[in-house]
Amino acid sequence: MKKRAFTLLEVVISVTILLLIMVVLYKVLDDTKVLNKKFTAILKKDKVSNNLYKVLSEDVLESKSQKISKNRRTYILKLKSYNTYHNAFYTNITYLLTRENNLVRIESKDEFNRSKLLKNISYLDSFFRNAYIDVLENDIKNFKVFKKDDKILFLLVDKNKNEELFTTFIMR
Numbered sequence: 001m002k003k004r005a006f007t008l009l010e011v012v013i014s015v016t017i018l019l020l021i022m023v024v025l026y027k028v029l030d031d032t033k034v035l036n037k038k039f040t041a042i043l044k045k046d047k048v049s050n051n052l053y054k055v056l057s058e059d060v061l062e063s064k065s066q067k068i069s070k071n072r073r074t075y076i077l078k079l080k081s082y083n084t085y086h087n088a089f090y091t092n093i094t095y096l097l098t099r100e101n102n103l104v105r106i107e108s109k110d111e112f113n114r115s116k117l118l119k120n121i122s123y124l125d126s127f128f129r130n131a132y133i134d135v136l137e138n139d140i141k142n143f144k145v146f147k148k149d150d151k152i153l154f155l156l157v158d159k160n161k162n163e164e165l166f167t168t169f170i171m172r
Contacts, residue, residue, distance in 0.1 A: 052136050053166050055105065058083045059093050060152050060168040068145050068152075071114065073097070075145040077152075078112055086132040097143040103156065105134045 006014075060066065063081035070076070074097040081093045086107050094112035095105055106112055108131035117124050142157040154166040 048137065049164060052103075055136065056095075056154055056166055057168040059095075059105075061171050063093075063170070066147060066152060066170065068147055074143050076112070076114070077145045077154075085134070090130070090132065095143075095145070097140055101138070101140050101159070102135045103137040103140045103143055105136055107132045107134070 059079055059081045062083040063079040065080040067078040068075060069078070077095040079093040079095075080091055082091060083093070084090055084107055087109075090107045090109050092108045092111045093105060094108070095103065096112075097103055108127060110127055110130065112127075113123075117127060137156065137158075139159040140156055141159050141161070142155070144155040146153040146155075150170045152168050152170060154164075154168070156164045156166075158164075
């Protein structure tokens with residue numbers, strides 16, 4: 001009876017083919033992992049953006065008055081809205097950009113008055129005792145608000161200079 005066995009050359013070729021297949025599979029898995037991280041970051045950013053749009057649009061839709069003012073650095077949007085999250089009697093809602101580059105939503109009993117806050121310490125104490133402050137977005141470089149006809153436009157520019165434009169309609 002004759003014994004059949006693999007030659008050394010056949011074994012080396014088989015191992016080489018197996019290693020090539022493993023290298024290709026590793027590269028595919030590594031690329032998949034990198035793409036998953038990128039898509040997860042994009043989805044997370046979209047979720048934050050959608051939540052921000054939801055809050056902005058609900059506030060504007062349920063508002064009975066809108067005031068847009070501009071200080072040296074940013075715009076301030078003041079709304080008288082029934083879309084309250086913290087206290088049903090705190091109908092004054094203000095959107096502004098802080099020095100720390102956070103977009104904040106202030107829900108308060110009294111209307112936000114920057115000059116009065118800076119001048120009167122007792123008013124400052126009273127205002128913030130009767131206010132809720134929510135940080136909506138971090139690392140915002142610029143916040144602009146424009147009103148045209150029945151629309152309010154919000155422009156946000158983040159630290160990477162990515163721009164987001166939100167359009168909401170005013171109910172009359």
